[in-house]
Amino acid sequence: MKFVKGYRCTLCNGEYGKHEESLTCPKCGEKGILDVLYDYDAMKEVVNKDYFKNNKDYSMWRYLPMMSVVDENLDKTLKVGWTPLYKSNSIKNLLGLKELYIKDEGLNPTASLKDRASAVAVMKAIEKNQKVISCSSTGNAASSLAGNAARMGVETVIFVPKRAPIGKLTQLMIYGANVVSVDGDYKDTFNLSKMAIDHFGWYNRNAAINPHLVEGKKTVALEIAEQLNFELTDWVVVSVGDGCTIGGVYKGFYDLKMIGLIDKIPKILGVQSDGCAPFCISYFSGEPLKESEENTIADSIAVGIPRNPVKALRAVKESNGVWITVSDDEILEAMSLLGKNEGVFGEPAGVAGMAGVINAMNQGIITKMESVTVIITGNGLKDTKNALKTVGQPVLLKPNLDDLIYYLNNGSKKRTRRII
DSSP: OTTEEEEEETTTOOEEETTOOOSBOTTTGGGOBEEEEEOHHHHTTTOSHHHHHHOOOOSGGGGGGGSSOOSSSGGGSOOOOOOOEEEOSSHHHHHTOSEEEEEEGGGSTTSBTTHHHHHHHHHHHHHTTOSEEEEEOSSHHHHHHHHHHHHHTOEEEEEEETTSOHHHHHHHHHTTOEEEEESSOHHHHHHHHHHHHHHHTOEEOOTTTOHHHHHHHTHHHHHHHHHTTTOOOSEEEEEOSSSHHHHHHHHHHHHHHHTTSOSSOOEEEEEEETTBOHHHHHHHHOOOOOOOOOOOSOGGGOOSSOSOHHHHHHHHHHTTOEEEEEOHHHHHHHHHHHHHHHOOOBOHHHHHHHHHHHHHHHTTSSOTTSEEEEEEOBBGGGGHHHHHHHHOOOOOOOSOHHHHHHHHHHOOTTOSSOOO
């Protein structure tokens, strides 16, 4: 909080002091999403390469001077962040890219990038002496909130659409959350959660409403930059649902540019499933954002009415990036490609970015002379049902060595090479 100056509405540009209690613009209401403003001149006196070199806290809290969180009890939280950034061993060569890096956010405590936002939400709730925190979610934000809140002893009430995968629901209940499964889509789920939050006065973890959560999500960009020694790739690629994550990625790079640690912001490729692509439809048609159907296996990005459109659209426009769609089949192919070639297991929404890289190369948007960082936003163990569609069932053999030798020598329809 040290360098926070205040807040600015993304619609009317109205500015408010740092002690503003409302999460959205008092004039514009719910659609008036706020940006957190910082004193960059003061920040750059503290946050520099020496600061990072001497910082031994390898979690998202190493970026605390660039965040809107009070420095209290942070050592008690789950260890969120500092996930690996892998330099591609194989896919880079298969695609012919200059360079490819893979940011595996599935290795966060509850197995998704959403932990970065939830950790902030829980600490802000504690800061404001709130006993209950609530959100609506297609799955990952819910399990993330439940886990981070459980660690800090904060009660949660979480609303999920009925289509949420069983793996994610299991996480919620193991963490002790009060789970409300809504007989409807994400829009219905969001609306009910908002009514409940307003009625009961719970702390609001909905990332599209709460500006502090984008500040948590931006730490993935800060990490990528630091892990690349502040020499960024030409492109950064991320899947998009509500728009909060891509907004956070852009904000992280923007902040780094403002304090002089990077010279330019990389181009951002926003990837949506063609079964739920409101941003892409608006981008290609030139028409205002409209409600989209939610028909995709990538449940974490199946958001028909994005609640953070301004920050998402700004991220792509201001970075000179592009929007692109991928099919469910392409998502499944990317899931298999990453697993077999890089050892990274992502859920459908998590690997949509990888599918987007391939599509963008096929369309000439990304060239072979360029370098790319793709963010894998969630772990594949959250949705094994869809993962099985890419690999089928394992072979069943009798406990007989001759049968095993025959199988290994002759391979199978699924194998591309003999094992022995």
